[in-house]
Amino acid sequence: MNHLPLIIKREYLTKVKNKSFIVMTILSPIIMIVLIAVVAYLSQLNNDKVRTVSVLDESGLVQETFKKSDKTTYHFLENMSLEEAKLLSKETASYGLLHIGKFDTIETVSDHVKFYSEESPSLTLISDLENKLEKTFTNIKLQQQDIDIDLINASKIRVEIAQESFEGEKTSKIDSFAKLGFGIAAGYLLFMFIIIYGNMIMRSVIEEKTSRIIEIIISSVKPVQLMLGKIIGTSLAGITQFVIWMIFGGLLMTIVSLVIGINLFDTATSQQEFMQLAPQGSGFNFYFESFKTAMQNLPLMNLIIAFILFFIGGYLLFSSLYAAIGAAVDNETDTQQFLLPIILPLILAVYIGIFTVIEDPHGTVSTVFSFIPFTSPVVMLMRIPFGVPLWQQLVSLLLLIGSFMFTVWFAAKIYRVGILMYGKKPSYKELIKWIKY
Amino acid sequence: MNNLLEVKEVSKNFGNFKALNKVSITVPKGSIFGLLGPNGAGKTTLIRIINQITIPDQGQVFLDGELLNPTHIKDIGYLPEERGLYKSMKVGEQALYLAQLKGLSKKDARTRLKYWFERLEIGDWWNKKIQELSKGMAQKIQFVVTVLHQPKLLIFDEPFSGFDPINANLIKDEILRLREDGATVIFSTHRMESVEELCDDIALIHKSNKILDGKLIDVKKQYKINTYEVGIRVNNKEILEQELSNKFDISEANFKTLEDELKLNIKLSETDKPNDLLSYLSSKGEISHFVELIPSVNDIFIQTVKNN
Incomplete structure (x- = not known):
């Protein structure tokens, strides 16, 4: 019997109906907007002096x-x-x-x-x-x-290097900014998503253990099914929350910026920057136009597909480990020692992404780390806007899928044994032993 | 096929620890089977193997003649010793969910739940959260969820813990009724008086090995001690006691009587007949008490475990 849809549904509904989830979903964007507004207001205040x-x-x-x-x-x-x-x-x-x-x-x-x-x-x-x-x-x-000073001023020549790839794709500095923005946003989003919803999965596993319902459940379904159901259900709840945040946040931003009259979308400095980049600077229109071409120049199809695939792969890779940790311990305070090895590669990936990909998106460091499964989702997502050969994307994705299947298998083993273990906090050595059970 | 469940030489190791060593049990259809043993003997592991939660290293399990497989999940209802429910979920929702996991359709589950909730007089709990209920109340819901899908085999691990005597009786009656309706029950408990009262068959597991099994009545015969509890009114107790001790193995007995009588446990040898003892005693005085001592499950349990 396939109970996966049923489990997903329950996990999703309990998460979404949870009071603190609802409160967080509504409050977070408000808090964010208020924060941004306050910061903007304060910096203006400072400037006014x-x-x-x-x-x-x-x-x-x-x-x-x-x-x-x-x-x-x-x-x-x-x-x-x-x-x-x-x-x-x-x-x-x-x-x-x-x-x-x-x-x-x-x-x-x-x-x-x-x-x-x-x-x-x-x-x-x-x-x-x-x-x-x-x-x-x-x-x-x-x-x-x-x-003659006027002569000198009149003789000044500005140079704006137009960029074009060998295939004839035109790019510009704004393009690079857009790519960078896209890459960092995608990588960071994945990072945040893993940490927030990975933790949620872990807590949900611990909850089943401490409420002792787990044995009743797994006498009806396979532990692997329960684990996958949990991961998928929680992720769907997470996606729901994210989408609500996006819509709600966007709306609030518009309202607030209309009311207070601060343009929150682009601060004065970034506008200036773009202005400086404009060779025959003709204000907002130019900025908008060049941004549009920049958008068109992004490998959008590739970006979207890769984003979905790497996002799912990376997320599953980590969230299964979170589930395993939840199964291995009895309460949240015991999770720290196991969480560190998960969070470290993630943080590493984000920093490598931000520092090396900007410098050289196709350099050795960023290329290597975009293949290593634990850092590849974040780093690869940051690299892709700059154009990554298809074979590299495929190899990285295959490696990711391979290791994702391995971690799910590994996590399922630990999960299967761990959920029925109560009492002492297990050591790494014991976890390895569990795999053989 | 008269046996609903056959466990054949099942072994299970956890690392270096042997949890079960070639354990075999057979549970006849329609019986209540007591699975006994001290703490840590391996009962829970065996139950988990029957529930397909744990996979045995060696040996096989047959349910109704078929090798155990995932389709049997709907045929088994399991009430684990370590049990609980989702604390923040509503009673009705939760029961529906658990019933659906056992393969019932939502509609069927709802109808049956309504029936059971009314039967156990818990209908008005439907929209309550588990955290608002007492432990005994939650236990009732767990019981309902266990039996709801009308499984062929019911496994109860300490079903009465957490119940007050009235509710424990209620649950006991429900178990007996389920058996009458054709279910087979495996019953694991440390309460020997319930075993005495309910079980037809027992198996005793100790230190990963099965050390005793069979029909409860046969086991008792096997542990028969040929001893009679006797009360007799005589004028001179000392003389009779002396006389008896020459002929039989006697010890002091303790039971309630109306008058000051000689109270003894008399153990007969293989050749002695109880009738002979009775006629001998009746010639000595007035017999007020003559009972064969049947070993209690408790005695059998303690004796067997100690001897192993």
Whole structure:
């Protein structure tokens, strides 16, 4: 008799109907949105503060350089010594004092610029000042040498390297960003999914053990069936939760951004970045267009299929181990020592993914780790947007399926024995022994 | 085929530990079979093998003449000693689920559950969660779930634990009724008085080996001690006791009487006849008590286990 659908249904329904599950499903996106909104609001608040910077310009070169901006006003001090200026800016509670001394050459002047302040100043402010001074001093230097600044500005040429693969596929930097985004999102999603729902499976196994219903159940169904039913049912509940989060989160984001007027989808910086990438930058339209082509340039079909296959394979590989751990112990506190060897390769995979795949998606490290079963789902998912040869994907997938079948077999063995064992916490040695039972 | 279940030379090892060593039992159709043994003897392992939870290393099990296979799951109802239910699930839902796992359709399961719930007067529990029920209440539901699919073979491991005497009696009557309806029952317990009361056949497992089995009555005959409990009113107890001790093996007996009588256990030799003893005693005084001592299951259990 095949009871798998029945078990899946029960596991799914009990998970979905569980109060804490429902609360989490509804609350999580709200909490996330509130958090993001608060962070966005706070950083805006911070940006809104206007700083006053006192400037003591003894060289007389930078009168024109500092204009009042949204964030900073400049207060020029005149006819006083440095000590007086320091005292004054302290009294007037200026953010700091910029001191430009008087020297013969422009090089010496620029070498002796100093900023005095109560606390160490913000990095952005300093680099902003540096930029402005650099520009002014360079212009002065150029003028001193009788060089036409307008001519130089007019002669500036921007280079934007267009990228194209040998097969004729056009790509751009935005493409790379999109690929990276996709890869990291997919890999990270899998990582989160495994940890959250793997734990849920483990707890559900422990629950059956502690409530002592397990022997009643397995007198009716094979332990393997029960285990698979649990894994599949819990995963379906997980997918349900994820989908609800996506929809709900998206809706909330839209509402919140409309209400508060903060564009949560793309912060100012990322927009700037994209703007800079645009060669003949024509605002939002260009950004949108190039993003669209970037999307089109992604190997979408491959991505979707690979995502589904590697997601399922990777998830089953790990979740069966979670089930085995649940079967081996009596309570959750005993699970720690067994969880570590599972979580380590996962974390390793995420870091390898983030650090090496960005650097070189087809380098040795990322290639090797995209074959090793315990890291391959995450690393491969991160690599695929950059185009991975089909044979590599297939070999990796086969390895994954092979080891997935092995872990399910292995987990089923431990599960079968473990669920009927009560009392002491087993050692690794005992777990190995159980396989022979 | 008169035997519902035949276990043939079944062995099971867990690592270096031998849980069962070539154990064979036969359970006649329609009987109540007592599976006895001290803690850790291997009873639970044997029961798990019959339920196909554990696979034996050697030996075979036949149910109704067929080699045990997965289709037999629906023919067996098992109430394990370590039992429980999903705490946060509703009683009705849970019972339906467990019944469906045994192969009943949802509709059938619902009708039968309704019947049983009414029968045991627990109908209003349907929408309660297990965690709201007492232990005895949960046990009742477990009992219902065990018998619901009308299995040929019922296996009860300590079925009365957790029940008050009234409910224990109720369950006992239900078990007897199920037997009358044609079910065969395997009954594992440490309560010897229930074995005495219910079982037709017994098997005793000790240290992974079966050391005794058969019809309860035959086992008792086998353990017959040829001893009679006697009460007699005489004027001089000491003289009669002296006389008797010359002829027989006697020991002091302890039972309730109305008057101050001589109370003795008298063991007869193979050749002695109880009638001769009776007529000899009647010539000495007035007999108030004359009973053959039948070994209780308890005695047999203790004696056999100690001797092995």
